[in-house]
Amino acid sequence: MILNDDDTIAAISTAIGEGGIGIVRVSGKEAVTAVEKVFKNRKGLPISKRRSHSIVMGTIVDPNDGSEVDEVLVSVMRAPNTYTREDVVEVNCHGGSMALRRTLGLVIAAGARAAEPGEFTKRAFLNGRINLAQAEAVIDIIRSKTDVALKTAMGQLGGGLSNKISAVAETVTEALVQIEAAVDFSDEDIDVLPVEGLVSMLKDSLGELERLLTTSIKGRILKEGIRTAIVGRPNVGKSSLLNALLRADRAIVTPVPGTTRDIIEEIVNVNGVPLCLMDTAGIREADGEVERIGVELSRRALKISELVLCLIDGSKDVGEEDLALIGEIDTGAAILVINKSDLPQAPSVREIRLPESFKGQVEISALTGAGIGALEKAIEEIFFGGELDASDTAVITSVRHEQLVSNAAMRTREALSLLCTGQPEETISIVLRDVIRDLGEVTGESVGEDVLGRIFSQFCIGK
Numbered sequence: 001m002i003l004n005d006d007d008t009i010a011a012i013s014t015a016i017g018e019g020g021i022g023i024v025r026v027s028g029k030e031a032v033t034a035v036e037k038v039f040k041n042r043k044g045l046p047i048s049k050r051r052s053h054s055i056v057m058g059t060i061v062d063p064n065d066g067s068e069v070d071e072v073l074v075s076v077m078r079a080p081n082t083y084t085r086e087d088v089v090e091v092n093c094h095g096g097s098m099a100l101r102r103t104l105g106l107v108i109a110a111g112a113r114a115a116e117p118g119e120f121t122k123r124a125f126l127n128g129r130i131n132l133a134q135a136e137a138v139i140d141i142i143r144s145k146t147d148v149a150l151k152t153a154m155g156q157l158g159g160g161l162s163n164k165i166s167a168v169a170e171t172v173t174e175a176l177v178q179i180e181a182a183v184d185f186s187d188e189d190i191d192v193l194p195v196e197g198l199v200s201m202l203k204d205s206l207g208e209l210e211r212l213l214t215t216s217i218k219g220r221i222l223k224e225g226i227r228t229a230i231v232g233r234p235n236v237g238k239s240s241l242l243n244a245l246l247r248a249d250r251a252i253v254t255p256v257p258g259t260t261r262d263i264i265e266e267i268v269n270v271n272g273v274p275l276c277l278m279d280t281a282g283i284r285e286a287d288g289e290v291e292r293i294g295v296e297l298s299r300r301a302l303k304i305s306e307l308v309l310c311l312i313d314g315s316k317d318v319g320e321e322d323l324a325l326i327g328e329i330d331t332g333a334a335i336l337v338i339n340k341s342d343l344p345q346a347p348s349v350r351e352i353r354l355p356e357s358f359k360g361q362v363e364i365s366a367l368t369g370a371g372i373g374a375l376e377k378a379i380e381e382i383f384f385g386g387e388l389d390a391s392d393t394a395v396i397t398s399v400r401h402e403q404l405v406s407n408a409a410m411r412t413r414e415a416l417s418l419l420c421t422g423q424p425e426e427t428i429s430i431v432l433r434d435v436i437r438d439l440g441e442v443t444g445e446s447v448g449e450d451v452l453g454r455i456f457s458q459f460c461i462g463k
């Protein structure tokens with residue numbers, strides 16, 4: 001791997017816009033000297049003479065004309081105990097975009113270069129402070145929308161997943177070493193391959209990989225939330241249900257059928273399960289352009305969702321349109337939600353035949369809140385069998401990791417079958433090398449520039 005040891009990078013690391021403070025971060029060999037050229041402290045030693053991890057107050061001054069740009073606090077952190085393992089200097093400016101941009105411009109003129117997205121974290125990875133899976137966890141932490149997602153990402157940053165993967169890679173490497181040792185003896189017509197021991201090592205590894213793969217659905221859910229659409233005919237109480245689950249008046253509720261037109265999206269936390277909840281326009285033969293578009297959007301939401309909460313009004317007889325809609329929901333998971341249980345119930349509601357996609361049926365009143373708890377329980381039950389354990393830190397949350405682990409599992413299975421059918425050691429060793437390479441790509445031990453480029457380009461500049 002190529003390491004641009006020599007250049008020093010700089011970027012505004014805080015969000016754009018006005019804020020209490022904003023930070024220009026500089027990392028690399030010239031970090032201290034570059035900042036020193038544009039910084040004047042009130043008293044004491046220049047920053048190059050300060051001890052590591054100290055903070056100095058002073059002013060950013062344009063060396064060209066001596067004009068003062070901002071009053072700042074400068075933190076000096078010397079390698080290797082820093083985010084990037086290089087010298088890092090952070091200039092805490094007043095959080096206006098002008099002060100930050102001018103400070104960054106001056107630091108760049110003084111010898112730094114503008115950092116690419118994720119380049120600080122990339123350096124932390126290249127310099128060996130964190131592995132690739134941990135670097136990816138940094139993006140997940142930034143993007144976390146729920147407590148559980150944050151907790152899972154923190155687990156990954158702490159090495160939860162990488163440790164498991166490395167342990168498997170180690171076992172497979174050990175098996176490979178034994179197999180390759182046998183190749184060296186293959187001329188001597190003696191059976192040196194400890195097949196039984198190898199089979200058990202590979203079986204253990206396969207078991208662990210398969211177990212990790214089972215966490216991937218849960219991992220993705222924890223990270224992104226379950227895409228959930230609330231659908232039903234107009235006026236059945238969809239928006240009221242969204243509000244009840246959110247415990248806030250988010251969507252407009254009126255007695256007029258056809259109130260909701262646009263899709264309203266909110267993240268809600270249901271017993272620790274994050275739902276990306278979509279309230280939709282009531283589905284019916286629409287009158288008018290706006291409503292027609294709304295109904296189209298509802299149908300699209302229905303298609304892309306992983307969970308459908310199909311709502312009917314329990315106080316009214318079930319109509320053709322209700323049945324047609326229920327029939328449409330034939331894939332994924334759905335729950336029939338019978339609303340308005342506070343009103344006298346129509347008997348026909350109990351006789352609905354549900355397609356297999358329906359995993360349950362719950363009676364609620366979005367108005368009084370009755371049954372909302374039971375609905376939440378039903379949702380948790382569908383996705384986690386009622387046992388959501390967010391404390392498991394070895395969870396696969398990214399598609400990239402899932403593909404690599406799945407490939408590794410497939411190749412391990414193949415190696416096992418080659419081993420059991422007495423195939424040549426050379427063939428088995430090729431397959432095992434693939435397994436080790438795939439696992440190494442998760443943690444970044446064997447990974448190309450292109451993969452790195454793709455991963456770090458998802459970061460924001462300054463991270």
Ligand SMILES: Nc1nc2c(ncn2[C@@H]2O[C@H](COP(=O)(O)OP(=O)(O)OP(=O)(O)O)[C@@H](O)[C@H]2O)c(=O)[nH]1
Pocket residue numbers: 232233234235236237238239240241252253254255256257258259260261280281282283339340341342343364365366367368
């Ligand atoms: N009695 C009773 N009324 C309810 C209940 N839930 C909703 N309503 C009423 O039903 C009417 C429609 O509620 P909404 O939540 O706007 O229904 P919607 O399905 O979003 O309607 P559209 O957006 O028009 O498709 C309102 O007057 C609500 O107050 C309930 O559980 N019990």
Ligand SMILES: [Mg+2]
Pocket residue numbers: 238239240251252253259260279280281282
């Ligand atoms: Mg509505």
